[in-house]
Amino acid sequence: MARVGFIGLGNMGGGMAANLAKAGHDVRAFDLSAEALDRAEKNGCKRAGSAAEAVTGAEAVVTMLPAGKHVRDVYETSVIGTAPTTAILMDCSTIDVGTAREEIAKAQAQGYAMVDAPVSGGIAAAEGGTLTFMVGGTEEAFGRARDYLDLMGKAVIHAGAPGAGQAAKICNNMLLGASMIATCETFVLAQKLGLDPQTFFDISSQASGQCWSMTSYCPVPGVGPTTPADRGYEGGFAAALMLKDLRLAMEAAQSVDSYTPMGAHAEELYTRFAEKLGGAGKDFSGIIKMIDDSWTAPDDPEKA
Template structure:
């Protein structure tokens, strides 16, 4: 089948390449000339416009930065036909962006009104997961559409979870990343506290990674060099998952918290901390680099 993949950035391009490896015809597009050049240098098929990529496609993937970009691409921008108008009738639209739950539900409604099918399928696993086809997909939409998409998602990821109806993939993603942000801050604070108390990084890691403090933020994304050689701390906090993206996701969590009236003080505090981090160099560093901010602000 013909598959369009729009959004060929650090995540999107390796995802699209893994999808193409299944034998389907995959045509990509990105608004960034640099991303297009990188994709073409990698031998990936790239169209001149997004609608050219989606023309006659049976499946359309989007991997964008904001929900408004998804909605604009689906609909009509500046009078030009949107993706929904050029894809095959009954095409399956799969949005892998991380956007607000209400925006995901709007995208579903637009697709269905145009005679198409839709899933929200945000991902977790970062660039390494995208490159190695080990991403986790959190999927919202109907049972039938989920089953149709499953083989394609499994070509790009190791774990594919159907979370429920429209928007609930995004709901799972925003909840997961709020947990991740809070735990990454807690791990960083513990290491700084350990430093002040004279505890070595390795000793703290050896204890906590085998005790009740064990978590992904410690055992995979350890914020200090040494204990986990593959963590961003060993490469000067090159992302992984950048502080700007964590701040964006926590903004979505903050929006969800406000709209539901949930008492989520830790989530709000994590948003405040990462907002400051993303205002500076942390925007382009891995979010585990928050440990440097904690050190700098400790008296």
């Protein structure tokens, strides 16, 4: 098995690193959080004292970081020039397309193979090894990265050239954000028109209005599969992260002069929910509370 340097052990990275260790890899993990490092050790990883120490002698490097500036800093100060040029570099962060392309180009110029490989699926999928990876990079780099990504996900898809993984991720999440808002609006309207939420779910989930936001991640407590709505909108995918992805999508749209009115409105609404109404730490489906503060549903923990 290979030595893997893993940098970034937050809600997503921690589970991903644990799955690599579970598969038998020698995972050298680093994070600025001592608590995150403690969890990684308990899950079979070895603690590294710095990002540079984590990648020294590595055959593969995985990073899962908050934003483009962090990716740039880690790769330019700790990875490129420290990790062996034979290592395959995989950045699984969700960042802007431009930074992803720039960092891959810099890595390639120094003799490395690198991919951008953002994920979809959330914390439970990270822990369960059932993430979806959208991968940008050369065919050769994708082939090498897949050996490791397969251990952390159920689907590993080559999206195209460097940066294509990030492009796929932000387009997917723009669609997700807009569809969740539409789903929330629809359930509020259905209830005000006298429809029972479960009855409406039973109808629409088998009709032309069905979408993932309804059938797999319903924002109504007690309706459909168990979701963060059943836990007071705690856990899951934070509204602040959805807002981050929507802003990345809007930046990308502006850079290529693409008309995205629904995406722009979704960004506006999540800005209000996350930054003005204190919903940043709530699951993104909690925006249903902003759409109608008087809305209620059976067994709603915030209305009981």
